[in-house]
Amino acid sequence: MARRTSAGAGGRAGSPLTPYLFLAPYLVLFVTFVAIPAVLGLWISLHNWDYMLDNRPFVGLQNYAALFDETSVYYPDFWNGMKNTLIFTVASVPFLVVLPLLLALLLHQRFPGRTFFRAMFFAPYVLGVAVIGLMWRYLLDSNFGMVNDILGTEIAWTTSQPWAWVSLVFVTVWWTLGFNAIIYLAGLGDIPTEQYEAAALDGAGWWGKFVNVTLPGLRPVLVFIMVTTILASANMFGQSYLITQGGPTNSTETAIMEILDLGLSRYQMGAAAAESYLLALFLGVVSIVNFWLMRDKDAAAQNKLLKQQRKGTGTRRPDDVPATPASLEVSR
Numbered sequence: 001m002a003r004r005t006s007a008g009a010g011g012r013a014g015s016p017l018t019p020y021l022f023l024a025p026y027l028v029l030f031v032t033f034v035a036i037p038a039v040l041g042l043w044i045s046l047h048n049w050d051y052m053l054d055n056r057p058f059v060g061l062q063n064y065a066a067l068f069d070e071t072s073v074y075y076p077d078f079w080n081g082m083k084n085t086l087i088f089t090v091a092s093v094p095f096l097v098v099l100p101l102l103l104a105l106l107l108h109q110r111f112p113g114r115t116f117f118r119a120m121f122f123a124p125y126v127l128g129v130a131v132i133g134l135m136w137r138y139l140l141d142s143n144f145g146m147v148n149d150i151l152g153t154e155i156a157w158t159t160s161q162p163w164a165w166v167s168l169v170f171v172t173v174w175w176t177l178g179f180n181a182i183i184y185l186a187g188l189g190d191i192p193t194e195q196y197e198a199a200a201l202d203g204a205g206w207w208g209k210f211v212n213v214t215l216p217g218l219r220p221v222l223v224f225i226m227v228t229t230i231l232a233s234a235n236m237f238g239q240s241y242l243i244t245q246g247g248p249t250n251s252t253e254t255a256i257m258e259i260l261d262l263g264l265s266r267y268q269m270g271a272a273a274a275e276s277y278l279l280a281l282f283l284g285v286v287s288i289v290n291f292w293l294m295r296d297k298d299a300a301a302q303n304k305l306l307k308q309q310r311k312g313t314g315t316r317r318p319d320d321v322p323a324t325p326a327s328l329e330v331s332r
Contacts, residue, residue, distance in 0.1 A: 045273035052267055063274035074262070074271050080250060081258035082279070088240075088254065089233040091165060095173045096180055096229045097222075103177065104184030105214075118185070122178035133242025136171045140243065158244045164252050168239050176232070180225050187221035188214070223294045227287050234283055255279050 045063055047056045066072040067079075107118050124132070139146050140157035148154060157167045195213045204212060215222075237256040240246055246253035255275070263272030 041273045042277065044269055045277055047270050049270035049273070050267055051269065056270070059270070063271045064278065066271065067274060067278060074268075074275070077250075077258050077262070078255070078275050081253055081255035082282075084250075084252055085234055085236070085255045085279075087165065088168060088236055088252075089230060092169045092172050092233050092236075093226075093229050095169065096176060096233070097225060099173065100177055100180035100225075101184050101218075103181045104188060105210075107181065108185060108188045118182070122182055124175050124177075125179045127175070129238030130242065132171065132175050133238055136167070137243045140167050159248050161248060161251055164244045164248065167243060168236075168252060171239055171243065172233070172236070180229065183221060183225055184218065187218045191217035219294065223291065226290050226294060230286060230290065231283055234279075234286075 046058060046060060048059050048063075049056045066074050069075055103121060107114060107121070137158065138144075142148060142154065142156040142159065145157070147157065155163050157163045191213065195217070196209055199209045199213050235256055236254055237260070240252045240254055241257060244252045246257055256279075259272050259275045259279070262275065263269045
């Protein structure tokens with residue numbers, strides 16, 4: 001009884017396995033659907049994994065080398081998909097970062113019906129990509145689509161360039177605008193109002209408050225939205241597959257579409273796995289660069305200075321020194 005009381009008062013009671021039991025459901029799903037497929041995919045990329053062959057010989061890095069060989073049959077299709085992926089990412093990400101921020105700033109104000117408008121802008125995001133793709137495929141049809149009827153035009157939105165890219169970017173922005181706006185709204189709600197009041201006392205206008213209070217307060221949110229939006233745009237598949245079918249003449253066929261076609265239609269799973277890992281490598285590098293560019297440079301410089309001081313003096317940081325009455329009196 002005494003041992004149980006002391007454990008409850010001064011330490012943790014229960015088995016040390018309890019945290020792992022709570023983590024077990026997630027770990028089981030992660031290992032089953034992420035870790036094992038990732039390792040298996042890497043193993044497949046090192047083999048000539050053709051469903052039409054009885055054996056699947058080990059080829060090492062040959063599948064990866066073929067992606068950089070201009071004479072390879074995989075080279076033109078893969079890099080065409082990478083180019084199209086880059087075009088869509090560069091064209092859509094600025095809209096998906098800036099427009100939701102402007103929308104969030106408007107929806108953050110107090111006005112009648114604010115909750116209704118928040119729900120309306122978020123509503124398209126709850127629809128699946130199949131619904132969005134099929135709906136806009138018919139709306140943008142050049143023969144009987146409502147878009148041309150409303151605008152009074154005869155544009156081939158899905159079968160000619162640059163209108164195919166315009167259509168894909170517009171549909172994607174319309175579909176996902178509300179999600180990023182909601183994330184921005186959550187970040188705006190965490191910025192203390194006292195900071196805006198202090199900026200107003202210093203004579204800052206709306207632009208000064210935006211630059212000196214809103215943007216610094218939204219830095220973590222901006223990093224999150226930038227990274228997730230770039231990754232989502234680089235993995236775009238459903239919109240192009242359903243609206244333009246990769247056309248015209250494969251000009252909107254993204255890297256994911258090429259990987260799917262190579263692996264599941266041409267049965268070259270080894271080469272398709274290699275393409276997917278090369279795409280993942282590019283996205284990882286882009287994410288790291290994005291984190292580096294969006295970091296808090298002042299805080300990073302201060303931490304670097306503290307590390308240099310510790311390394312030069314061989315002493316610990318003041319935070320690491322136990323507090324004593326004398327040190328408290330000096331700091332006071």
